Amino acid sequence: MSYQEKKSVTNIVSSILITGVYTLIMYQKYLSGSLDDSNIFKFWAIILLIFIPISIVARIIIMIFFHILEAIVQTAKGNEFDDQLEVEDERDKLIGMKASRVSMISFFLFFILAFITQLFNVSNHLFFITLILGGFLTDLISEILTIRYYRKGV
């Protein structure tokens, strides 16, 4: 498995881990009544505004651990770790662009789906849940596609 593939796998695992743990914590808080949901927009604004910085910091920490672990493994194998940290080249950029194009389309579809939910007699919470789920799945799709492009070629 190449460095880029390992990085994508790490991103998938960290995305699932961070979102999963945060969702559980917030759901527990919601059940215990710590979060006021009388104003839906304020409720989701609080949830998202807390999630964004936590997610960024957690991802940075996980990536630092990944690089340390990768450096140890590669050094033990007798490889030079610096060789893997090459500057992003044209193939990396092409793969990145292809994956982001698909993820943009995917998020757009979830965005539309979020509005469609409001046509039916369902809770307004479903609108935000669909949007967040869309963002999460789009992130996963993007990383899975990146791995696929690295393995099968572009």
Added chain:
Amino acid sequence: MKNLSISNHVRTLRFHQGEMTQKDLAQKVGVSRQTIVAIEKGQYSPTLELCFKLAIVFETTIDEIFTVDAIDGKKWKKPENEE
């Protein structure tokens, strides 16, 4: 003309350059070793700029490195030069 089947002689040319390693070639043309691996496997078609860089490193022409084998599934042969 929808599908071109392109093969390359990067591996052979590396061999003729004193068994140049993929890492050395990658450093010379400014890409990652993985990109050289992908080119050799035929999984990635490089940009024209990278093709020229490879040609410069191997001191040859682009068509000596990359060749079209088939067009839309039909075998294709480079036409002879008419002078």
